[in-house]
Amino acid sequence: MGLDVLRCSRRALLDAVSADLAQGQGAWLVTANMDFLSRARRDAQIATLYRQSDVMIADGMPLVWASRLAGRPIPERIAGSSLMFDLAALCAEQGRSMYLLGGVNGNEVRASEALSRMYPGLVIAGHYSPWIGTPPSADEMADIDTALARAGSADVILVAMGSPKQEYVAHMLRRRHPRALIVGVGASFAFATGDLARAPELVQRLGLEWAHRMLQDPRRLVRRYLLDNLPVVIRLLVSSAWQRVRGGRR
Incomplete structure (x- = not known):
């Protein structure tokens, strides 16, 4: 449906990230889920923004299911909330810094x-929570640049602003910080603090973490998941299965 999602395992992704950081090569990584896909279908400008990322991974079981139906399987879902902890562990092990x-x-x-x-030895270069628009203005980005410069260079920059705001910011930071890994992580800070609870492992494997999240914040998420995203999920799965059928006929 117009977005290229990397087919790789969580372990392979972390190994690649580690190798790139060791060579001083940064990247902008997008953790795509059905909310991203739904938004990209509604807004061509947002779709173009997402496509400018260096790497897009499947943070959503429907993307994994669709890849299997299409005959090009993604090995596993790589949840952005889990990736935050993986990157913190990586930074702690290698003496790298995180912002x-x-x-x-x-x-x-x-x-x-x-x-x-959680991760003794992790270097937190700094933290900053500005109010910015969508997209951010030049002055707002200048304030972010000042905050990052004050902290010194960070190896990993986690941007937790929700999409597409965090992608606008990450896109601009990518040019300014070419040696850093920049990842949009949505509400993941709330998982670290315990303000939000992760779904049980079985619920995650069944692809029902969205329902767990929705029950924690129904006023905000019922419309998003059931009215905006569910029709896109159905269309994605049907079109992926049809791709497989057409490929077999050829």
Whole structure:
């Protein structure tokens, strides 16, 4: 449906990230789920923005299911919320630094403290939660640049602002910080602080983590998941199966 999703395992992704950082090569990584796909279908400008990322991974089981139906299987879902912890562990092991940008109600501070406790040796270069527009203005990006410069160079920059705002910011930061890994992580800081609870492992494997999230925040997420995203899920799965059928006929 117009977005290129990387076919790789979580372990392979982390190995590639580690190798790139060792060589001083950064990247902008997008963790795509059905909300991303739904938004990209509605707005061509947003679709173009997503396509400018260096790497897009499947943070959503429907994307994994669709890849299997189409005969080009993605090995596994790589959840952005889990990836945040993986990257924190990687930074702690290799003596690399991490910057937390975004968050709500001060949870970027509490998230940095929580990650430091979980991963001894993790260097938190800094944290900053500005109010910015969508897309951010030049002045707003200048404030972010100032905050990052004050912290010094960070190896990994986590941007937790929700999509597409975090992608606009990440796209601009990619040019300014070519040696850093920049990842949009949505509400992931709230998982580090405990403000949001991850779904049980079985629920995640069944592809029902969205339902768990929806029950925690129904006023905001019922419309998004059931009215905006569900029709796109159905269309994606049907079109993927049809691709497989047409390929077999050829």
